[in-house]
Amino acid sequence: MPEIIRRTALFDLQKSQGARCIKFGDWEMPVQFTSILDEHQAVRTSCGVFDISHMGEIFVSGPQAMRWLQHMLANDLAKCAVGDAQYTFLLNERGGVIDDLIVYRLAEDNFLLLVNAAKIEEDAAWLDGHREEGVTIDDRSETMGAIAVQGPEAPRIFRELFGGEIPSRNKALALHRCSAMVIAATTGYTGEAGFELFFPTSLAADLWQSAINAGAKPCGLGARDTLRLEMCYPLNGSDLSPDRTPLEAGLGIFVALDKPDFIGRDALLAQRERGVPAKLAALRMTEKSPPPRAHYPVLADGKRVGETTSGALAPSLGEGVALAYLPPDLAKPGQSLTIDIRGRNFAAVVEKKPLYRPSLWLPA
């Protein structure tokens, strides 16, 4: 079976700019350009630019689009006006997460779903399998690229690229560049001010280079992971899975249980009634240790109570951090635990999320 290697339109340009690449699912993507720590620091103090062209763009439109998406997605689209962006989930019948995504409402009847790269085919098949009259699904992932510009300097870069002021958080609008349409959205995966751009692949090099020329530092997936982990943003495939509900992940505020009907609703109502079997907790190392990583055992009083789903040295904190599903009574801030790092136990504590608070951070 020949190995699939997918690359974004920016691959050659990024290699010429010093990108070191790794396999990320089917994709060969930059993990870093100079250093993960430097790139992380750049996003927290000035600005970084990430290639997110591997992610999927699925457009849903038509007279029944709004009603249908209310059934397919877990959050409440009635709160998502034209020009808004909303974090939401595609859930299975058990309330487990197929994918977490952002939905951008571009018009009354036109929505863009930004989905994880590893789930594009599965999400598209799921949506297609449930399609109804009056709903048009258009997966444009193959013909679109995307970049994320993130950091305190991002608003200035937005102004330089597009001439106007950056919108407030969680908004989306259509802009023009080189007589093509670019969708700009004030969303991101770092916790910093910033924006994401979605465009035809022919614009990729121009937008990537323009961001760099305006002062954004090229950043790879390594920094993307340390940035999101400090914010305790989950990663589907690691912290989220089809066997865990958003309630277990602590993301219940993004699920509208009072909506009359959506896939997974009954299972979630039943779980809320019974109580969740586990909760995704944020852990911070309290003694000097090797970096915690995924799949390390977590212990309470010497007994194994869970396993890390994500972990890393958090550059902005100078300490190791991790996420783990724990029994609810142990998932409380202040709870002391240990993490087994390659055969030795090191002390950690459960803390409130997020572990890091950017200086310009405002609640979502």
Place this chain on the structure above:
Amino acid sequence: MNVPDNLKYTETHEWIRLEGDAGIVGITDHAQNELTDIVYVDPPKVGAKVTAGQPAAVVESVKAASDIYSPVDGEVIEVNAALAADPALVNTSPFADGWLFKVRLTDPSQVGALKSPEDYRTQIG
């Protein structure tokens, strides 16, 4: 890539500098450049016995943990205490301030079998 001429090298990118019957061990410029962002060093214990070609220490970057192999048989007599507070010294000064541990060689002639600077330069290309 920096490959000092007064050192001997291993295929696994360690270097050793002899001082009498003791050897100072570290990782090469090539190795630190591949790892980048070293955030933690797990040294051997003083007094531990090390074996040529066997893991003696672990160096961790943001992305991965890497075993460091002892170039020679011997006993660890000192470890670089500065790396606890500043593991990035291995990146910034791999042949000097970023040294990892010092070993008393059981058999100093083992060093003769290690790679010369020319052979190591050929290996890393």
